[in-house]
Amino acid sequence: MIARTVDGPAAFRDLVFPFLQGDPVLNSTLLTNIADRASGIMNDPEPPVFVAVHEGERVVGAVLATALRGVLLAGMPVELVTPVADVLAAAAPRALGVNGTADAALRFAEEYGVRTGRGYREVERTRLHRLGEVVAQTADGTARLATDADVELLAPRLGAFRAEVGHVGEGAAADRVWVRQRIERRRFWVWEDGGRVVSFVGHQTPVFGTVRVGPVYTPPEYRGHGYASALTAEVSRRLSETGDQVCLFTDLANPTSNKIYAAIGYRPVRDFVGYSFS
Template sequence: MIARATGDPAAYRDLVFPFLQRDPVLNTSLLTNVADRVGGIMNDPEPPVFVSVHDGGEVVGAAIATALRGVLLAGLPVELVAPVVDVLAEAAPRAQGVDGTADAAQRFAEEYGVRTGRPYREIERSRLHKLEEYVEQTADGTPRLATEADMDVLVPQFGAFRAEVGHATVGAAADRMWVRQRIERQRFWVWEDGGRVVSFVGHQAPVFGTARVGPVCTPPEYRGHGYASALTATVTRRLGESGYQVCLFTDLANPTSNKIYATIGYRPVGDFVGYAFS
């Protein structure tokens, strides 16, 4: 096995997407990340590193390292971790963390930590779900696509959400760009009740017939009214009606969100673990 790196997202897409499309749900984080970079709506402070693993002339694995998300292994098998570490220990020695299936993420953290001299710690466990049988949810108020007029409300809500879930701080200007780019592409929804935006839900660009819902957030002062559940259900239904297979990630430390998504009709596909490097 040998791993190779590139900084060209379009070339990487052409190289690895035929392999990744074999399981577009399991590989959703890689597929959407690369697709957005090709589409010009990802803005990192440093260039990403795109890694492909080859067995002879065939692509058998993929991973990426980005400044804001760290290393994404998606469904990379544990036996392919070593060649990825070989590349990224040199090409991305300051990665903030790694996320992947339990065995692969742990193996990467151990080997990369040794190679770079950096200790690591577990920071999150998440679960990938796929919609199986849709169940409508209701709440007071109505859903609608977000518009430019919502920016002054959504940007601080989104920034607070990033801080709450532990994502890297990028500043209000970057948050504003992120929200605007999704609004322009009609990938950001809000729930409105009494003239107030009380919840928001985004979704990623569909890739190979699969669309991933997220982020999902209700500001603390509006929680407990079913807004996020109803809005997630609405976005899920619309994506399903467009012919897409719908999936999402949940934080296993948050039993409320896991219960909500199960009620909508999502069922587990697999678990992932995230580690942070010091």
């Protein structure tokens, strides 16, 4: 196995998408992150590192390393980790962390740590789910697509969401751009009750017949009314009606959210683990 860096998101997309297409649900995070960068709506404070793993001339693995999210292994099998760790220890020696399936993420953290002299610790466990038959959820209010008039309200809430889940952001201006770009692409929904926007749900770029829901956020003062459940169910229903497979990630440390998504009709696919590097 040989791992090589690839210059630029478009070239990386063209090289690895035929491989990743083999399991678009398991590889959803890679597919959408690559697609958004290739289309110019995902911006990074430092150039990402794109790595393809080859067996002869055949691509058998793909990895993305970004300044704000670290190393995304997606569904990469553990036996491919060593050549990736070799390449990224040189090409991305200050990665924030790594996320992947349990055995692959741990192996990468160990091998990358040896090569860079950095420590690591587990920081998150998540579960990938695929939507089965959607079950509607009820709450006071209605769903609607977000509009440009919502940007100034939603951008600070996106920042609050990032802080709550421990994601690094680039500040208020970047959050406004992020929200506006997704509103323009009809990928951001809100739940409105009594004239108040009380919850939001986004979804990612559909790729190879698969679309991932997220982020999902309700400000603390509006929680406990079922707004996020109702909105997620409605967005999931609309997406499933296009014929796409619908998936999402849940935080395994939050049993309430896992119960809510199960009630909507989501079923487990695979668990993932995240490590941060020190």
